[in-house]
Amino acid sequence: MIELTDIRITFNEGTVLENKALRGVSLNIPEHEFVTIIGSNGAGKSTLLGAVSGEATISDGMVKIDGAEVTSWPVYKRAKYAARVFQNPLAGTCATLTIEENMALAYSRGKKRGWQLALSGKRRQLFRERIAMLKLGLEDRLGDSIGLLSGGQRQAVSLIMATLSDSHLLLLDEHTAALDPRMAAFILDLTSRVVKEFGLTVMMVTHSMKDALASGQRTVMLHQGQIVLDVSGAERDKLDVAHLLEMFNRVRGEELADDSLLLA
Amino acid sequence: MSLFAFLGTLEIGLIYGLVALGVYLTFRVLDFPDLTVDGSFPMGGAVAATAIVAGVNPWLATGFAILAGAACGLVTAFLAVRCGILHLLASILTMIAAFSINIRIMGRPNIALLGENTIFTSIEKFGIDPLYGNLGMVFVIVLLVAFLILRLLSSDFGLALRATGVNDAMVAAQGGSVGYYTYVGLALSNGLVGLAGALFTMSNSFADVTSGVGTIVVGLAAVILGQTLLSGRQLWVAVIAVILGSILYRLAVAFALSTGMFGMQASDLNLITAVLVAAALIVPKMKSKVRAKISRRKTK
16 A cells, blocks of 8 residues: 655755754555654654655655556645644644535545535535534534634544545554643544544554554554664553553664764 | 616625635635735736737636636645645735746737627627626626526635645645645635636726735735624525625715715725724624623623
8 A cells, every 4th residue: 555665854955953863664554554753842743744645755765556656746736635634633624614514525525526516415424414413413514614623623524524535545644632631532533433433544643652552453653764663462561551661761872872883 | 876877886895805705715725825916916916907809709718718827726736736836925926926927918008898798798799788798797697607606616626725724734635636736725715816817908908917905905905894784694695795895895985985974085995995904803803802701790
């Protein structure tokens, strides 16, 4: 589904602010796999997601989605393949449009947007069915402006919006980070339900090691723009947060040791 | 105000209703402050007048005017999207350039259309009094345009256009090219303004290169006035409000000038407009401030 080959991304190349966000990351994600991505601040988690979504300009390497080489494609063209949910609940929806209008926008993702009415009876029926999955009572408020909803509700709608189009790839960029713990748990549970029901392939960036291990089938840890851990299956099942934290510290420790060697 | 003056004011108000619709599309829907209209309005008039004098069918000439207006919009969109020039500045550049181009089109600063065929003279043959005929014709055209705009904004395309002005990152994430919607939105808006320019010229039997001065302010005044008086979330309310705002603006100005109230003269028009727009912008803010004050008092 996703093939990343030796991706290198450098911000502000050739200036004093030069920042090598990704230094040769290769990652293959087969269809229906749910991968969680962790790492400390500045490890390159979001940049990795940006490499897939098109948000980050790739300096070197190749990105393939569904067999198509998309390395130089802009964001809007890649949207055909991937739905996204952002960290900021306000970013993924359009505040002045109604819930159903937002859903209609997502329904046409990757399709030609023409003269056809955005809200037909048939579409409304589909939107009503899908949003009923949330059990938030939103199916009776489809005509309300989405700006009236709370951040958590908007994230929930964003997740449902991701299921309306034909693509089967979902990119989640710390999509529970801005929510209160109860809502975050709800959204995370909803994510697993939606992914299962629609057979999605997922890349989920998260700060929480607990969430990273609890969701999905595979976990990738990034550090300083490189993959330092890639576990799945039985090996991953054995891991708990304490293990992960230990590994995390070990990686950082080694790096410190390297530095001390350099400085010596 | 005489009946003749009243009907004439209604007609001008309706014609500028098209300008207001164009300004609504850019300022409100696309969130793109576009001053191109000061150039595309006289360009519509210039193209229509030149074509008619050259013997072109007046309806076809009107079509050319729409295309010319749309071309102005495309130039502004190109400067803003492709060249990354600040939106406001890009539109000012097009506006300035259009002034020279309009004189080139006409070959001189103005053209008289007296005795020429226009879309208005074509209905006089049926024996309709031009006093009502012109107004009726403009009314039908504006109604048709309003319906088409409403239909467009309700379509898949229109939805993406509306979202572009609010959350362009989301539009991109949903597979819409923000640049594309900016191009089409500006072309559409200025095409409408070109149409208004052509109608204005044919109604007055006169095309003048300076007729565009202040078009943007009049359009903006109509949008703000209309939406202040008639607010609502639905699209059709907004579209009607904008056209109504244009008519009300014209009536208010005509009334103020004709009664000689406060000793005003025609050249005070710009001052009145500025005061009117400023007032319409301030009133909603004052309203919410007063409301906040009242609710604060209640909670005390």
